[in-house]
Amino acid sequence: MTTTVTISDDLAARLEARRVKAGLATLDQAAEALIALGLSADDADEGSDVRALVEEAEADGC
DSSP states (O other): OOOOOOOOOHHHHHHHHHHHTTTOOOOOHHHHHHHHHHHHHHSSOOOHHHHHHHHHHHTOOO
């Protein structure tokens, strides 16, 4: 399954910097890796991570 999301320019720039640092070929690969890492983090309230990301995106105007 493939899904497209819209992110802010600032978040895209931060993601691009991480992509370059990690030596990944595409922005999609970097996003997938970071999302997977975030989802695999041990947290008693896993939903709080997602809520924090949504709140950050909304604050950035997404």
